Amino acid sequence: MKRAFTALLFFAGLIGVWHLLAMSGRWSPVLFPAPMRVWEYLVSAVEDRTLFEALGVTTRRLMIGYLIGVVTGVPLGLITARFQWASDTIGVTGLGLQTLPSVCWVPPALLWFGQTETAMLFVVVMGTVWSVALATDNGVRNVPPMYVRAARTMGSRGMHTWIQVILPASLPFIVSGIKQGWAFAWRSLMAAEIYVTILTGFGLGQLLNFGRDLNAIDQVFGIMLVIVLVGLLADKILFSPWERFLHRRWGTVNA
Amino acid sequence: MSTVAEELRQVTPAKLSIEHVSKWFREGVVQTHALDDVSLSVDEGEFVCLVGPSGCGKSTLLNMIAGLEFPDSGTVLTEGRKVTEPGRDRMVMFQESALFPWLNVIGNVLFGLKLKPGLKEKERLEVAMYYIQLVGLARYAKSNIHELSGGMRQRVALARSLAPNPRVLLMDEPFAALDAMTREQLYGDIQTIWEARKKTIVFVTHNVREAACLGDRVVLFSPHPGRIREEFKIELPRPRDINSASLANYASEITTALKAYRKTEEND
Structure with a gap:
């Protein structure tokens, strides 16, 4: 209760300061909107449904791409950790591509797939898959050999050891990897949506860019606010349960 | 029987x-x-x-x-x-560090039992509880490993190695x-x-x-x-x-x- 109150006070204060700054007249309202104007934009965007449509488009792209990224990234990491040849080939490739800012995938994606949903998906997948794979690989390599030995004495072999021991033992690393993958996917999708208009659906990034085109600073601020909220919400919904589980079981926060 | x-x-x-x-x-x-x-x-x-x-x-x-x-x-x-x-x-009782942190006490004891053929889920639970009681940890069956003291962890490790009923420990x-x-x-x-x-x-x-x-x-x-x-x-x-x-x-x-x-x- 006290925590909620503190948080409420903080955000009320933040909006208050914002309001005062906007009212001070130091900056033109064309460049720095008052909170009320941003709120009015958001209400109108909700009323004419553009906000929900954009949210839906963006979330769908993100979720599908992210899911593909995780579902391929985890096995890829397991393979590179297990086989030296895979580590020397796929592993090195992954390490290199992970250092590549994922927005760099936008130009080739547009050339290959045109201004389509596939291009958007491709960018998100590329942003996700490598960091997930590297984290999984790293997690597997950090599994104490003692766990595997203990499992073997109890009759665990082959796939059973991988699924029942090595995978759960590397969970702390994998969770931090999929969280990082999410951050990359989210950033790259926003960059891609701002960069190019896809006619099959306007996402949040596109709304943000239209805001700039229309010189509508209230729209720019409003959409930025929504993007922050989506990020926060995703963190709470997607990752908090895992992190709570890890914290409960392992007794540590190093996820 | x-x-x-x-x-x-x-x-x-x-x-x-x-x-x-x-x-x-x-x-x-x-x-x-x-x-x-x-x-x-x-x-x-x-x-x-x-x-x-x-x-x-x-x-x-x-x-x-x-x-x-x-x-x-x-x-x-x-x-x-x-x-x-x-x-x-032949079961090995390792040092405490070999317990699996992603499983609770009963999960650790069940690990070897699940790999042993011939037991149904309910029977495995009964057998696991028998050994957890034997080492005096009945109240801690659902506890996580990190919540236990060093001595209790070693008791879990003992129960885990006894559970598949080996001939040699x-x-x-x-x-x-x-x-x-x-x-x-x-x-x-x-x-x-x-x-x-x-x-x-x-x-x-x-x-x-x-x-x-x-x-x-x-x-x-x-x-x-x-x-x-x-x-x-x-x-x-x-x-x-x-x-x-x-x-x-x-x-x-x-x-x-x-x-x-x-x-x-x-x-x-």
Whole structure:
């Protein structure tokens, strides 16, 4: 209760300061909107449904791409950790591509797939898959050999050891990897949506860019606010349960 | 007889024989002679303690019986059969760090049971609870590993290794990390459990008193290369108290021998 109150006070204060700054007249309202104007934009965007449509488009792209990224990234990491040849080939490739800012995938994606949903998906997948794979690989390599030995004495072999021991033992690393993958996917999708208009659906990034085109600073601020909220919400919904589980079981926060 | 009762009935402890086992380890350019022509037999239901300074190969020998490592020459036999891989008839109780943190207490104990054919889910739970009760942790069945004290974790490790009902129990310095009070309590418990469950036990330690307290026989190793130097039969009634005077006599006899071998080694 006290925590909620503190948080409420903080955000009320933040909006208050914002309001005062906007009212001070130091900056033109064309460049720095008052909170009320941003709120009015958001209400109108909700009323004419553009906000929900954009949210839906963006979330769908993100979720599908992210899911593909995780579902391929985890096995890829397991393979590179297990086989030296895979580590020397796929592993090195992954390490290199992970250092590549994922927005760099936008130009080739547009050339290959045109201004389509596939291009958007491709960018998100590329942003996700490598960091997930590297984290999984790293997690597997950090599994104490003692766990595997203990499992073997109890009759665990082959796939059973991988699924029942090595995978759960590397969970702390994998969770931090999929969280990082999410951050990359989210950033790259926003960059891609701002960069190019896809006619099959306007996402949040596109709304943000239209805001700039229309010189509508209230729209720019409003959409930025929504993007922050989506990020926060995703963190709470997607990752908090895992992190709570890890914290409960392992007794540590190093996820 | 119900399946659970059948599962919990005592199994006959197995006989072990180690015949002329030698083992070398190579790390970089350094080659160590871990075991040199070691022969040892352990009777059915016997409690044998392997004692010696670090590097004497006692843990290596234990791992060979477990089927986790293999001799370069010689053979390790259980019930006359050569050990070629780990098996449920020989369970290892590792140090506390080998418990799985992603499973709770009962999950850890169930791990080996789930791999044992012939039991239904409900029966496995019943068997797991039996062993958790046996080590005195019934109230902690749902606890997470990190919530337990070091002594309690070792009890979980013991329950986990007992659960598949092995014929041989191999213990590698299981109490080394515990404080003296907790250890003393566990000495009592392990003796009671050994009598209740009738296992052949091979127990590795560098604590001479601990060895004299637990073992029917104490086998003394010396390092570089690892060799068996001497055996001591401990003829004391059970349960034994680690602080008793007669036990101290045995312990000082073993310690004297241990020091003597160290001296001859220095003179070599």
